[in-house]
Amino acid sequence: MIEMLQYDFMWRALAAALLVGLSAPAVGTFIVQRRLALLGDGIGHVALTGVALGFLTGTAPVLTAVVVAVLGAVAIELVRARGRTTGDVALALLFYGGIAGGVLLIGLAPGGSNSTLTSYLFGSISSVSTQDVWVIAVLAVFVLGVVAVFGRELFVLCQDEEVARVNGLPVRFLSLLIAVTAALTVVIAMRVVGLLLVSALMVVPVATSQQVTRGFVTTMLLAMSLGVAATVGGLTSAFYAGVAPGAAIVLLALGGFVLTLGVGRFVRRGRAREAGP
Amino acid sequence: MTRSAQATGVAPRQAATSAAFAMTEGRVALDGRPVLRGIDLRVTTGEVVAVLGANGSGKSTLIRALLGLAPLSGGSTELYGVPPARFRDWWRIGYVPQRLSVGGGVPATVREVVASGRIARQSRLRRAGAADRAAVAMALEAVGLTSRAGDPVGWLSGGQQQRVLIARALAGDPDTFVMDEPTAGVDAESQRHLADTLAALVERGKTVLLVAHELGPIAPLVTRAVVLRDGVVVHDGAPPDGDGHAYEPWPGSRQ
Numbered sequence: 001m002i003e004m005l006q007y008d009f010m011w012r013a014l015a016a017a018l019l020v021g022l023s024a025p026a027v028g029t030f031i032v033q034r035r036l037a038l039l040g041d042g043i044g045h046v047a048l049t050g051v052a053l054g055f056l057t058g059t060a061p062v063l064t065a066v067v068v069a070v071l072g073a074v075a076i077e078l079v080r081a082r083g084r085t086t087g088d089v090a091l092a093l094l095f096y097g098g099i100a101g102g103v104l105l106i107g108l109a110p111g112g113s114n115s116t117l118t119s120y121l122f123g124s125i126s127s128v129s130t131q132d133v134w135v136i137a138v139l140a141v142f143v144l145g146v147v148a149v150f151g152r153e154l155f156v157l158c159q160d161e162e163v164a165r166v167n168g169l170p171v172r173f174l175s176l177l178i179a180v181t182a183a184l185t186v187v188i189a190m191r192v193v194g195l196l197l198v199s200a201l202m203v204v205p206v207a208t209s210q211q212v213t214r215g216f217v218t219t220m221l222l223a224m225s226l227g228v229a230a231t232v233g234g235l236t237s238a239f240y241a242g243v244a245p246g247a248a249i250v251l252l253a254l255g256g257f258v259l260t261l262g263v264g265r266f267v268r269r270g271r272a273r274e275a276g277p
Numbered sequence: 278m279t280r281s282a283q284a285t286g287v288a289p290r291q292a293a294t295s296a297a298f299a300m301t302e303g304r305v306a307l308d309g310r311p312v313l314r315g316i317d318l319r320v321t322t323g324e325v326v327a328v329l330g331a332n333g334s335g336k337s338t339l340i341r342a343l344l345g346l347a348p349l350s351g352g353s354t355e356l357y358g359v360p361p362a363r364f365r366d367w368w369r370i371g372y373v374p375q376r377l378s379v380g381g382g383v384p385a386t387v388r389e390v391v392a393s394g395r396i397a398r399q400s401r402l403r404r405a406g407a408a409d410r411a412a413v414a415m416a417l418e419a420v421g422l423t424s425r426a427g428d429p430v431g432w433l434s435g436g437q438q439q440r441v442l443i444a445r446a447l448a449g450d451p452d453t454f455v456m457d458e459p460t461a462g463v464d465a466e467s468q469r470h471l472a473d474t475l476a477a478l479v480e481r482g483k484t485v486l487l488v489a490h491e492l493g494p495i496a497p498l499v500t501r502a503v504v505l506r507d508g509v510v511v512h513d514g515a516p517p518d519g520d521g522h523a524y525e526p527w528p529g530s531r532q
Contacts, residue, residue: 032383150401214427215427216386
C-alpha cells in the first residue's frame with residue numbers, strides 16, 4: 001500500500017476510484033429496483049459516440065461524453081415511457097447506434113483510430129489527470145446529492161410508478177432525473193473501469209448487497225461500501241500484480257457476489273426460521 | 278339501468294364539491310378495444326362504494342381512470358372537482374394497488390414501504406419527523422404488522438403484503454381510500470384485519486372506493502355497490518346480501 005502512494009498518478013487514480021465506488025452503486029440501487037439493470041450498458045454504448053465526437057471536434061472527450069450520454073439517457077427514458085413492448089428493441093437499436101457511431105466518428109478524427117477508443121472502452125485509470133479528478137468529483141457530488149435529496153421520491157417511483165403518480169410525485173421529471181444521473185455516473189466511471197464495464201459497478205455491488213440485507217437503505221449503504229472496496233481493492237491489486245485495473249475491479253466485485261451467494265442463502269434461511277412461518 | 282338512473286338522481290346537485298370522484302360519460306379504450314363505455318359515477322364523501330364485476334368487466338380500469346392512471350377516450354372525470362391532470366391535493370387520496378411490487382429484488386423493509394406512504398405530505402428537503410414516525414407506527418399497528426416492521430416485505434405472505442399496502446395508504450392519512458381488489462387471494466386473518474381497518478375508517482367518515490370480486494367479511498360496511506358488466510354499469514345501489522357472487526345480476530337490475 002505504501003509503495004503505490006509514492007506515485008502522484010496513483011493518488012489521482014485512488015481519488016477517482018473512491019468517488020466511482022461510492023456513486024455508481026448508489027444510483028445502481030435505484031436502477032436495479034426499477035428493473036433497468038442494463039440501462040448503464042445502454043448509456044455506456046451511447047457515450048462512446050460522445051467520446052469520439054470529442055476527438056473529432058477537438059473538445060475534451062469527457063465533456064462531449066457527458067452531453068451525448070445525457071441525451072442518450074433521455075432518449076432511452078422517452079422510449080421506455082412510451083411503451084414496454086417495443087422498448088427493448090428500440091433500446092437495442094440505440095446501443096448499436098452508439099458503438100457504430102463511435103467507431104465511425106473516431107475514424108474521421110485526425111489521427112484517431114479504434115485503439116484511441118480502447119482506453120475509454122476498458123478504462124485507463126492510471127492516466128487520470130488532475131482536471132479529470134475534479135470533473136469526476138463535481139459529477140459525483142451531483143449524483144450523491146440527487147440520491148440524498150430525491151431518494152425518498154425515487155424509492156416510490158422505482159417501486160411502483162403508478163403509486164408515485166397517485167402520490168402526486170412529478171413522475172416524468174423524476175424518471176428523467178434518474179436517467180440523467182445514471183448517464184453522469186457512466187461518464188464518471190468511464191475512466192476507471194471503461195464504458196463496457198461501467199454497468200458492472202452499478203449493478204454487481206447491489207446484487208451482492210441484497211443477498212444479505214433486509215432493507216433498502218441498508219442495501220444501498222452496503223452496496224456503496226462494496227463498491228469502494230472493489231474499486232480501491234481492484235486498483236491496488238492491479239498496481240502490484242500488473243493487470244488491467246478495470247478488469248481487476250469488476251472481477252473483484254463479481255468475486256464478492258459469488259461469495260455472498262452462498263452466505264446469503266445461509267443467512268436468509270436462518271432468519272426466515274427465526275422470523276417464524 | 279333504471280336503478281342506476283335513480284341512484285344518480287338522488288345525489289343533491291349542490292353537493293358537487295363534496296364528491297370525491299365524479300365521472301361523466303367516461304370512456305376508456307385499451308389498444309382500440311373499448312373497456313369502459315359511458316360510465317356515470319359519483320362517489321360522495323363518507324360513502325363506501327364497492328365496484329363489483331367479473332374478470333374483464335372493466336372494474337380495475339374504472340378506478341384507474343378515476344385516478345387519472347388510465348386516460349379517458351371520451352367523457353370527463355374529476356377528483357374533488359378537479360380533472361386528474363390538474364389535481365394537486367394528492368395527499369387526500371390513498372391508493373392501494375392490487376399487488377406489492379418487489380422492485381427488481383432490492384429488498385425493502387415493511388417499515389420502509391409503509392413510511393413511503395408519507396411522501397405526499399413530506400417536503401423534499403426535510404428529513405422524516407416525529408409526525409411521520411408516529412403515523413407509520415399507527416399504520417403498522419392498525420394492520421397488525423408492528424412485529425414485522427424490520428422484515429423485508431418479500432418474506433411476507435400475500436395477505437400480509439396486502440396489509441403492508443393498506444398500511445402505506447393509512448400512513449398518509451388521506452380522506453379517500455382507493456383499493457384495487459383488497460380481498461383477492463387474502464387469508465382469513467388478513468381479511469379480518471381489512472374489515473377492522475375499514476370499519477375504523479368508516480367511523481372517521483373517510484370515503485372508500487374499492488374493487489372486489491366478492492365482498493366476504495367487508496360486505497356489512499359497504500354502503501353502495503356498483504356492478505360492471507362489459508364496461509357498463511348494470512347495477513348501482515344497495516350492496517348484495519351476503520357474500521354471494523356479486524357479479525351475478527340482481528333481480529330488479531335485469532332489464
